[in-house]
Amino acid sequence: MSEPTDNFPAPQEPSRDLPPGWLEVTSMDMDAQGVARRPDGKVVFIDGALPTELVSANTHRKKNNWEQASLTAIHRESSQRVRPGCPHFGLHAGACGGCKMQHLDASAQVAMKQRVLEDNLWHLAKVKAETILRPIQGPTWGYRYRARLSVRYVAKKGVVLVGFHERKSRYIADMQTCKILPPHVDAMLMPLRALIGSMAARDTCPQIELACGDSVTALVLRHLEPLCDADKDQLRAFAAQHGVQWWLQPKGPDTVHLLDEGGEQLAYGLPDFGINMPFRPTDFTQVNPHINRVLVTRALRLLDAQKHERVIDWFCGLGNFTLPIATQAREVLGVEGSEALVARSRENYKLNQAQRPQGQALATTDFVARNLFEMTPETLIADGVADKWLVDPPREGAFALSKALADIHQARLGAEDAPALPAGHEGWQPPGRIVYVSCKPATLARDAGLLVHQAGYRCTAAGVVNMFPHTAHVESMAVFERAV
Known part of the structure; x- marks a missing residue:
């Protein structure tokens, strides 16, 4: 702990x-x-x-x-x-550690997370949002469309455990149900235990990763030794009975492949923008698709990209925000650290461009791979002028990006300790608006401190996104406007 x-x-x-x-x-x-x-x-x-x-x-x-x-x-x-909705939640021995707040009313959970966000912004960065955004909320049960379930065959008891770890323990909880998983996946927990228990490879399958799309449920089986034909046949029978798609992972994430080729593609939709996003089960996608749709819609409303504007989407991933932005802006650049995700983003852009109705083509969009944790004023200026930014970093935040922006601003103010401005800076201007989507309040606060106190921005709005009900995980969104 x-x-x-x-x-x-x-x-x-x-x-x-x-x-x-x-x-x-x-x-x-x-x-x-x-x-x-x-x-x-x-x-x-x-x-x-x-x-x-x-x-x-x-x-x-x-x-x-x-x-x-x-x-x-x-x-x-x-x-x-309140009474917890799951029998495996609590402080008792063997309790599941997947949730931490099922004993607290769902609305009170959101209020607590809002306070955490505001406290972090103020105490860590002396930043106070001018407007508090209404929290983004959705279903509090059956929302978890992505999950990593541990698997263990307990020989002494002759049982297989499939689920999350116990509270403060490396042991797997003896879960027979899980109400934060989609109902059809919850109903599969016990059949999955029986399936693994009947396989020859039951001792060498440590994990099942869940990825649900809008119409496909994918299960990725991690196996440490090759599976025999009989085990593969059992997986096929399970897939036919429960309507799932099996993927196998013999080694690292790059070895993930379908058990049998064919079948429907794993994908999720963003209907407000007419976008469909195919993905692989190991790609990063949001855990909660209901919240993700609302999140993207609100982020783009706050960004307010216009037909004459260029927008940069930092940490763009599969293009979750990039492609919707391309329905509104003149030009979009998506920047991501993973070459594989950049390749997938390009594929998704081409697919969606080909499917657009006549007269509703996506804006010119490019994707580049770059280490966003090593951004400098030089690399920032090299990416060109953008009217607006969308920033959606991992838990580590966007410190290097924020600092590069602050360094340029401080150098232009003539600050004593500011680095020299790089060549070609004369025509470069910072974005007028930044929408920052965060999955850790502390790193958002750190970066907000740079943007507000050193880069010339105001924090005009901030609010929480309840992506993970019943957990202490706090996602949020903040808007920064360039001070005139």
Whole structure:
């Protein structure tokens, strides 16, 4: 388990004298632990506790200024506490670690994530959004269309386990159901256990990766040894019975291939833009397709690309934002670190261009592969002037990109420690608007600090995207406007 970070919400002082051993929970941290304070001032992180509750807890880890503890009794229950929707959720031995907040009302989860976003922006970067965007929400159950399920044959018990890991453990939870998976996948968990248990390769299949498209469910079986013909036949029979498509992975991700060629292609649609996105089951796509559709629509509404504008989509992946932008802008550039994803983006662009109705062609669009964690003012200027940017980085954020932008701005202001401007900078101008889609509030805050305090931007809006209900994972979106 990771140690608590320094940017957790500060617990308030207890509101009253409490009986010995009782704690008043005043907030939640980034790991969905209740946060309280002992009379001597020491902070206590309590698994399973919710804000406003009076609780008792058993400490299992101590440091100089904080402790970690597990809930043992609730003396005053939060009005936001609800019954978990899954029997495998909880603090009991063997509980599944896939979710952390099923005991908290779904609306309260979103409010907590919004507060986490605002706290990170302010405490880490001294940035306050001028407008708070309405949270993007969707189904709270059956939403997880991407998942990596661990597999293990337990010889002593004669059973196969398929699922997520137990809380704070390397062991696989004995899951018989999972309500965050789509219902048809949830219904397959026990049949999958039976399938693996009947195979000769049951000891050498450590993982099944799930990837659902709009009409195809793909399962990628990781196998450490070649599969015999009988095992392959069993996979085919399972596929026919449950309507899935098997892919095999004998080694690394580049070895993934269909068990049998043919069949419908794995893909998802963005109907608001008339875009269809084919993908391979190991490509990065959003876990929650319902939220992704709303996310793309809102991001493009905030970006507001015009027919005369050039737009750059940084960290473009498969083109999830790039192709919709190409329905609105004059010219688009998609930049991505993976050569394989760039190749897939180009294929998706050609496919969608060919399928567009007459008179509705996509804008001229190019894709390039580049290490976006090593961006400099020189490489930034070489990509040319863009009216607007869409930035959608991984958890590491877009520090190098933000810093390159800040370095150019500071150099033009004549700042003492700014690097020299590269050749050809005279005609280059920064984008007037940046829409930043983030999957980690801390790195968004870090980059926002650069954009606002050193690159000449205002943070005009920010809000959360509840991509992962019942987890502590916080996705968000922020808009930056160039200050005039």
